[in-house]
Amino acid sequence: MKNLIFASILFALLLKVNAASFQLNKRAITFGSCDLNFPVDLLEVKIGTDHPEFGKNESFDVSGTLTKYDITKGETILQIEYGNSNGSLIAVPYVQNFTDSFKAGTPFNVSAQVPTPELPDSYEIYVYVGNPELFACASATVGGSSVKS
Ligand SMILES: *[C@@H]1O[C@H](CO)[C@@H](O)[C@H](O)[C@H]1NC(C)=O
Ligand SMILES: *[C@@H]1O[C@H](CO)[C@@H](O)[C@H](O)[C@H]1NC(C)=O
Ligand SMILES: *[C@@H]1O[C@H](CO)[C@@H](O)[C@H](O)[C@H]1NC(C)=O
Numbered sequence: 001m002k003n004l005i006f007a008s009i010l011f012a013l014l015l016k017v018n019a020a021s022f023q024l025n026k027r028a029i030t031f032g033s034c035d036l037n038f039p040v041d042l043l044e045v046k047i048g049t050d051h052p053e054f055g056k057n058e059s060f061d062v063s064g065t066l067t068k069y070d071i072t073k074g075e076t077i078l079q080i081e082y083g084n085s086n087g088s089l090i091a092v093p094y095v096q097n098f099t100d101s102f103k104a105g106t107p108f109n110v111s112a113q114v115p116t117p118e119l120p121d122s123y124e125i126y127v128y129v130g131n132p133e134l135f136a137c138a139s140a141t142v143g144g145s146s147v148k149s
C-alpha cells in the first residue's frame with residue numbers, strides 16, 4: 001500500500017498549496033500612507049467586512065492625530081473613495097461632515113457607513129480628512145499581484 005500513502009501525502013501537499021494561494025488572494029486589507037508628493041498626516045483605518053461586499057454598507061473606523069490642523073465641526077470632511085488601479089474613480093466619493101471638533105495634537109476618531117460599489121478584482125481605497133485642503137490620508141491596495149511599496 002506504498003502507493004496509496006504516497007498519493008495521500010501528495011494530496012495533502014496539494015491541499016496546503018491551494019490553501020496558501022487562497023489566502024494570498026483573500027489577504028486582509030491593510031491601510032498605509034498615500035503615495036503623495038507632499039507630506040500629510042497618516043490616518044489609521046479599520047474596516048468591518050474584509051473584503052467589502054457589493055450592495056452592502058462597509059463600516060470604516062478612522063482615527064489619528066493631526067499634527068498641524070484642527071478638525072472643525074461642520075467644516076472638516078471625511079471622504080472615502082474607491083478607485084481603479086489607474087486612478088479613475090469607481091463610484092461617487094462618499095463624503096461626511098465631522099460632527100465634533102478636535103484641536104491639532106488631540107486624538108480623534110470617526111465612523112462611517114459607506115455603500116460598497118461593484119468592485120473589480122483589483123482596486124484602491126482612499127480615506128481623506130480635509131477642509132477641503134488635505135490634512136490626512138490613508139490608502140489600501142486590494143487584489144492584483146503588485147505589492148504596495
Ligand atoms: C456638511 O455641512 C455643510 C454645511 O455645514 C452642508 O452644506 C453639507 O450639505 C453637509 N454635507 C454632508 C454630506 O452632510
Ligand atoms: C481605468 O480602468 C477602468 C477599469 O479597468 C476603465 O474602465 C477606465 O476606462 C480606465 N480609465 C482610464 C483613464 O484609463
Ligand atoms: C471612538 O472610540 C471610542 C473608544 O474606542 C468609541 O467608544 C467611540 O464610539 C468612537 N467614536 C466614533 C465616532 O467612532
Ligand SMILES: *[C@@H]1O[C@H](CO)[C@@H](O)[C@H](O)[C@H]1NC(C)=O
Binds near residue numbers: 057
Ligand atoms: C448605509 O449607510 C448610509 C449612510 O452612509 C445610510 O443612510 C443607510 O441607511 C445605510 N444602509 C444600511 C442598509 O445600513
